[in-house]
Amino acid sequence: MRLILVSNRLPVTPQGKPTIGGLATGLSRFLDHWKKSGNESLWVGWPGPIDSEDGKSELEKKLRTEHNAIPVFIKQKLFDQFYNGFCNDTLWPLFHYFTSLTQITRDSFESYKEVNQIYADKVAGIYEDGDWIWVHDYHLMLLPAILRKKFPKAKISFFLHIPFPTFEIFRFLSTQIRSSILQGLLGSDLIGFHTQLYTQYFLRSVLRILGIENNFGIIPVEGRSVIAGSYPMGIDYNRFSDFANTAACKRKTFKIKTDKMKIILSVDRLDYSKGVLQRLVAFDLFLKQNPEWREKCKFILIIVPSRTGIRSYSEMKRAIDEKVGLINGDYGNLNWSPIIYQYKGFSFEDLVSYYNASDTILVTPFRDGMNLIAKEFIASQTETNGILILSETAGASSELGEAILVNPNDVQEIADGIRIALTMPEAERQKRNSFLKKRIHKYNINYWASEILKDTNKSISNKTYSKTTTLQKDDWKKIISDCNSKAKTIFFLDYDGTLRELQRKPEDAYPTEEILNLLQTLAKEDKFEIVIISGRTKTFLESYFNELPIHLIAEHGVWWKQPNENWVSQFQSQSLWKEEIKHLLDEYEARVPGSFVEEKDFSLVWHYRNADPEAGLKYSKELLDELFQISVNSGFIVLPGSKIIEIREFGTGKGRIVNVFLESKNDVSVIAIGDDTTDEEMFQSLPESSITIKVGLGDSFAKYRLAHPEEVRDFLKMFV
Known part of the structure; x- marks a missing residue:
C-alpha cells in the first residue's frame, strides 16, 4: 500500500536537512517501520520559504527522489495570511482556550481556504486508486472534504494534534467558518483525536452546528460512515530507552550531575500555551517556602526558539528572561545559580541525557493536545527514576495517571508538586514509573498509526449504506432514456426534505415558485403522472397544489385526491389510542422548550427541530422508549424521523397506497423519491x-x- 501523508510542513528543508518538530520526528520512526513492512510513502507539505522562483522543478525532483517528499509551493504573502493569520492568530489560540488572543477575519479564512485548495491540487496530481491519504493537523481541516469531492472512494484519515475545544469555545468562530471546518473534517473516513474528551467535544459541535447525530462515534455523512475516535499518539519508546542505557548516555548524564544536586527539568518550545512563566513563578515559590532546598537543587530550563518574528513571542521571551534573572538574583550566589537557562535546540542524544539525569520534570502547559515530552522523559529513565509532574489539562494526563497531576494555573500546586517529587521514596518512584513505562512501551508510535489505519479500513468496509449508491449526474440520462421506453412514467414524490428543504417551522416550508413551475411543467406532459405523497394534512396540500393536475396523497396514504376530484379516505378508524398518546406528547412538549405536537386525522407528530439539539436528542430517545413499551397491540406504530417522532394508525402507510395506485397501471416506469x-x-x-x-x-x-x-x-428538471 502507498501512504500519502499530508501536513503543513515537510520533514526536510529545501537543503534536505531534517526539520525540528514532534510530528516530523514521531512519524519518521513510523515511516521507517512502514517501509520495512514493504509499503511506500510520500510526504506532501510546504518546504519552507524559497529564495527564488527559479529551480522549483529541480527542487521538486530532488526532494521526491531523495526524500519521498512532495513540496507545495505557496507565495509568501498568501502563506503569511494563511499560517500567521488564520492558523496561528485564530485556530491556535482558540483551540487552546486563549480567546482573548484570538483574531478572526474573513480575509485570513479566505487565505486558509485557498491554501487548502492548493494542497488538494497537489495531492490530486499524485493520487492513485488504493492510496491511503492521511492528513495532519489544524492547518488542513478543509482538505478532507475537498479531496472527497475529487475522489469519492478514496481512503482518507485525519488526525488533529492539538486539542479540539468545547462547543462554547468553538462557536466563537462565525457560522460560515465553523460549519466549513466541521464539513471539511467530515470528508474523512476517520477523524482522530488524542483523547476521548476532544472526541466528545467534536461530536457535540457536529450535533449542535450541523445537526448530525452520531451512534457511538459513528457519524452518517452522505452515504458514508465516518468514525470519530481517540487515538493517543505514542513515541518510539525503544529509541529513547535504548539510548538511555548506552555508555555514551551514561557519560553525558554523569557530566550533568557532577554537583550531585537534584535536577528539576523543563523542556518546551517558546509558546504562550506552555505555561513556562508559571513554572518559574512556582519554582520561585518553592524556594521561598522550602529554604532547605536552596543550594541542593537546580532548575534546568530549556526553551526551543519558536516564531521568533512575532511580537507577542518576543515579549514572552523577555518576560521569561527577566524572571530567570530575578530568581537567580534573589537566591543565587557565587557557588550556586538556581536556574540554568538554555535558549536553543538540543540534539536527541543531549536531550535524552538531560531526561535521564533529572529527578523530576515540569510538563505543565495550560492546554496541550498530547505532549510527547512527558512520554519521552519516562522512556528515558534508568537508575534515576525521575518523576513526571504533569498538567491535568495536557492530553497525556488521561494516559499517565501515575504522574503527579497539577493544575497549571495554580502555582502553589506546582510548587507542592516539586516538593513531593523531590522527597518521594525510591520505592514509590520505581512503582510509578514501572506502570508508566509499560503503558508507553505498549502504546507506541507504531501501535498508534496501526490503530488509525485499522479503524479507517473498518469505516470503509462497514458502510451501512452499501446497497444505496450515490446517483451520479452521468446516470441521469440513462434513467430518462429507460423511462422514455415506457408508455408512462409515474413520479411518487415526498414533499418535506425531498422537494422542499426542511424548515424549523413546518408552516414555513411552503412551495417556492420554482417547485410549482417544475411540477406544472412535468404535469403538462401526457407521459408523466405526478403524485405528491406526504405526511402533510390534506388542508396543507390542497391549499398549495389544488390548481395543479397532479395526485395528492396526505397523511402517508390516508387521504387521496385525484386531479379535479374530492378527497377520498383510504382508511377508517376510531383512533382510540390518540387521546392517551396526545397526553403523553403534551408532557414532552412542556418538558422540551421549542418542541411542539402536531395532530392529524390519523396520526400525531412530536417535532423537536427547534429544541436545543442535545435536549431534543436526549428526550426523543426517552419518548421512543416509552412509546415502544406501550405500542404492542395498541393500534398504532411509532416512526422516528428527521427531528420528529410520528405515531400513526396501524395499517396506514405509503407502502399500501402506492400498491393501490399501481394496481391498474401497465407499461409504466416508476420513480419514487423520499427522505x-x-x-x-x-x-x-x-x-x-x-x-x-x-x-x-x-x-x-x-x-x-x-x-x-x-x-x-435538478434531477426532475432533466425530464423536461
Missing part, C-alpha cells in the same frame, strides 16, 4: 424495476441517493 423513515415502506413495496431514491443521510432500502432537495429538483 424519511416513512418513505422506506414505499421503497420496499414498489416493484423491483422501480427507481427508488433516498434524499440525504441515513440507512435506506432505496437503490440510489441524492444529497439534498436542490439535487432532486
Whole structure:
C-alpha cells in the first residue's frame, strides 16, 4: 500500500536537512517501520520559504527522489495570511482556550481556504486508486472534504494534534467558518483525536452546528460512515530507552550531575500555551517556602526558539528572561545559580541525557493536545527514576495517571508538586514509573498509526449504506432514456426534505415558485403522472397544489385526491389510542422548550427541530422508549424521523397506497423519491424495476441517493 501523508510542513528543508518538530520526528520512526513492512510513502507539505522562483522543478525532483517528499509551493504573502493569520492568530489560540488572543477575519479564512485548495491540487496530481491519504493537523481541516469531492472512494484519515475545544469555545468562530471546518473534517473516513474528551467535544459541535447525530462515534455523512475516535499518539519508546542505557548516555548524564544536586527539568518550545512563566513563578515559590532546598537543587530550563518574528513571542521571551534573572538574583550566589537557562535546540542524544539525569520534570502547559515530552522523559529513565509532574489539562494526563497531576494555573500546586517529587521514596518512584513505562512501551508510535489505519479500513468496509449508491449526474440520462421506453412514467414524490428543504417551522416550508413551475411543467406532459405523497394534512396540500393536475396523497396514504376530484379516505378508524398518546406528547412538549405536537386525522407528530439539539436528542430517545413499551397491540406504530417522532394508525402507510395506485397501471416506469423513515415502506413495496431514491443521510432500502432537495429538483428538471 502507498501512504500519502499530508501536513503543513515537510520533514526536510529545501537543503534536505531534517526539520525540528514532534510530528516530523514521531512519524519518521513510523515511516521507517512502514517501509520495512514493504509499503511506500510520500510526504506532501510546504518546504519552507524559497529564495527564488527559479529551480522549483529541480527542487521538486530532488526532494521526491531523495526524500519521498512532495513540496507545495505557496507565495509568501498568501502563506503569511494563511499560517500567521488564520492558523496561528485564530485556530491556535482558540483551540487552546486563549480567546482573548484570538483574531478572526474573513480575509485570513479566505487565505486558509485557498491554501487548502492548493494542497488538494497537489495531492490530486499524485493520487492513485488504493492510496491511503492521511492528513495532519489544524492547518488542513478543509482538505478532507475537498479531496472527497475529487475522489469519492478514496481512503482518507485525519488526525488533529492539538486539542479540539468545547462547543462554547468553538462557536466563537462565525457560522460560515465553523460549519466549513466541521464539513471539511467530515470528508474523512476517520477523524482522530488524542483523547476521548476532544472526541466528545467534536461530536457535540457536529450535533449542535450541523445537526448530525452520531451512534457511538459513528457519524452518517452522505452515504458514508465516518468514525470519530481517540487515538493517543505514542513515541518510539525503544529509541529513547535504548539510548538511555548506552555508555555514551551514561557519560553525558554523569557530566550533568557532577554537583550531585537534584535536577528539576523543563523542556518546551517558546509558546504562550506552555505555561513556562508559571513554572518559574512556582519554582520561585518553592524556594521561598522550602529554604532547605536552596543550594541542593537546580532548575534546568530549556526553551526551543519558536516564531521568533512575532511580537507577542518576543515579549514572552523577555518576560521569561527577566524572571530567570530575578530568581537567580534573589537566591543565587557565587557557588550556586538556581536556574540554568538554555535558549536553543538540543540534539536527541543531549536531550535524552538531560531526561535521564533529572529527578523530576515540569510538563505543565495550560492546554496541550498530547505532549510527547512527558512520554519521552519516562522512556528515558534508568537508575534515576525521575518523576513526571504533569498538567491535568495536557492530553497525556488521561494516559499517565501515575504522574503527579497539577493544575497549571495554580502555582502553589506546582510548587507542592516539586516538593513531593523531590522527597518521594525510591520505592514509590520505581512503582510509578514501572506502570508508566509499560503503558508507553505498549502504546507506541507504531501501535498508534496501526490503530488509525485499522479503524479507517473498518469505516470503509462497514458502510451501512452499501446497497444505496450515490446517483451520479452521468446516470441521469440513462434513467430518462429507460423511462422514455415506457408508455408512462409515474413520479411518487415526498414533499418535506425531498422537494422542499426542511424548515424549523413546518408552516414555513411552503412551495417556492420554482417547485410549482417544475411540477406544472412535468404535469403538462401526457407521459408523466405526478403524485405528491406526504405526511402533510390534506388542508396543507390542497391549499398549495389544488390548481395543479397532479395526485395528492396526505397523511402517508390516508387521504387521496385525484386531479379535479374530492378527497377520498383510504382508511377508517376510531383512533382510540390518540387521546392517551396526545397526553403523553403534551408532557414532552412542556418538558422540551421549542418542541411542539402536531395532530392529524390519523396520526400525531412530536417535532423537536427547534429544541436545543442535545435536549431534543436526549428526550426523543426517552419518548421512543416509552412509546415502544406501550405500542404492542395498541393500534398504532411509532416512526422516528428527521427531528420528529410520528405515531400513526396501524395499517396506514405509503407502502399500501402506492400498491393501490399501481394496481391498474401497465407499461409504466416508476420513480419514487423520499427522505424519511416513512418513505422506506414505499421503497420496499414498489416493484423491483422501480427507481427508488433516498434524499440525504441515513440507512435506506432505496437503490440510489441524492444529497439534498436542490439535487432532486435538478434531477426532475432533466425530464423536461
